[in-house]
Amino acid sequence: MTTRPLFRDAYLREATGLVRAHTDEGGIVLEESLFYPTGGGQPGDSGRIAWEGGAAGIATAVKGEGGAIVLVPDAPVSLPAPGTVLRQTLDWDRRYRHMRMHTALHLLSVVVPLPVTGGQVGAERGRLDFDMPEPPGDAAALEEALNALIARDLAVTDDWITDEELAANPGLVKTMSVRPPTGQGRVRLVRIGAGADQVDLQPCGGTHVARTAEIGRVRIAKIEKKGRQNRRVSIELVD
Template identity: 65%
Template sequence: MSTELLFRDDAYLRTAEAKVIAHTPEGGVVLDRSVFYPTGGGQPGDSGNLTWNDGSLSVATTVKADGQGIALVPAEACALPPVGTFVQQKLDWGRRYKMMRVHTALHLLSVIIPLPVTGGAITSEKGRLDFDMPEAPGDKEALNVALNDLIEQDLEVTESWISDQELAANPGLVKTMSVKPPAGTGKVRLVRIGSEDTQIDLQPCGGTHVARTSEIGRVRIGKVEKKGRQNRRVNLLIDD
């Protein structure tokens, strides 16, 4: 089974009609097209709700299913829409948009700290990256200034695609040491911040991002934690 990734074509799409194509053994609903992003790459799955002629359900999270499918996980046990039913899907946009802001900010964090990334995580309130960094940054305030300066430049965030073979020939594009790029389908999505002539970041990523860095708003670097001899965890918070 395969789900069309509507969020990949338009991260700002909040509602869409879809058809139920399967149920998972765990009680998830698989649609033929989805505005819901599934858990992956450190970004949590989306939440929201489904409605149909004689029913509705709350979606707690979204996960990958067998094949190329995406399963929407109900918040509680309930009657599922039968296979073949047309449903209306509605995203919890407030939560998703915050994660888009955090995710894009983490890309910028990897620019001002140009070290290999060993891990990362995103929530709707904050994010963090783990770096191969033996010593903590000496001037956290300077990092704050540099990060917010990039955000205020209102840089465009765009995507392009390369083949798996092109990615293998350009290993420098991959910043993450612990998470493999979303490869294996023959092509890989690259997320670029800045124009082609003035780009400040280009890396493989399957997540959702804002269209311009100014949408992120003010951010601040929080606690820097030691996570092993070679690793430092840098926390990032969005100031709403």
Template identity: 65%
Template sequence: MTQPLFLDDAYVRDANAVVIAHTPEGGVVLDKSIFYATGGGQPGDSGTISWDGQRLSIATCVKVKDSDAGHTALVPAEPAPLPAIGTHVVQALDWERRHSHMRVHTALHLLSVVIPLPVSGGSISAGKGRLDFDMPEAPDDKEDLERSLNALIELDYVVSEGWIDDEELLANPHLVKTMAVQPPIGSGQVRLVRIGDDTRQIDLQPCGGTHVARTSEIGRVRLGKIEKKGKRNRRVYLHLDD
């Protein structure tokens, strides 16, 4: 499989790799990647790969279809010659965009803490995101929710990761907040993202995305409009303030 370096360290901005395949669509498959592949509501990373004085702009990263090996492919921003299989390349992220995704993603986990209702959907982009909740009625005080969310952010909780095996997850269904998307099982282990520590843990849920190391890194956020998207569904928008 393509080794996902971002799972070990989401702050790695560049790394060496070797091209191991091309996809029929013109994507580049590396043996290891710092690029997050589109999934779980988080968009794929963009950036560049460089080799032998050449440089290729990458628009996004996607999972390779029908790949049992778990490969991901870098999608060029425009048609261009690809590095040959076996070529050593240097990959570099569009760090500002990735870091914005990390801040928004962690903020959305905290939003699911201040709105403790089942999540029916979500989406992340640079500077903003949203969650859909099983919420028949709109909240009474959006400003109070925003204050509570920013208060959690300012407490500077540590964000860390761990792993749980499939059997443990099935025995603890309360860990899964999302109704529409279930965490992938079958590989033996599922990644958990934890906010807080042994003294005070405020959130723990399965997640394969990238996050900041501490909640204070998110900065201030504001809640946007809350839309009715069905009889029992409310969509809550979140924006980074900077």
């Protein structure tokens, strides 16, 4: 079964859900999930579920078979039976920091216009790996350029294109190591800015802030050499 992704409304913090099934490993499959499942370099959401007669902490969410999203309890628990209606509540502070960081990493890929070979979103620190044979000349200037983009308070929106449209526009894909998921008939695009102010457009399934100013100021934490041509640029949220 395919779980309906309530997390597409990234600012939704609580919602009901209907239990559809359990997994052999003790996970819970809902008809609709507020929890983002691990993917695209972004960790799965954590939080809590509660139902009549019980409750459980959720450590993370992962992708299951056939489009299912599986909630993973943080401790062994008597699972709510299929058909149970429960309440889902996110660890909002953690999710919102992921939203800020993920959007900041999209902007990092703008100020470093090189192919991306990997990446990871974190609540405190995130990073992108670039096909970058030589180190950037001025890390301070790079940080200032990134913060200048953030301060423009650009709108962050999404759109959808077909698999065929994506195949016809390969330049939309910045990541070399992870290809956007296809086979469902359409692919989500995340756009930063609009019209003459558009600065970025790329496939992405993650959660993002609505405007770049929500990110706040960031710092370049470290630039490391990772292999012959790869360099890792790590950033941190200042607050």
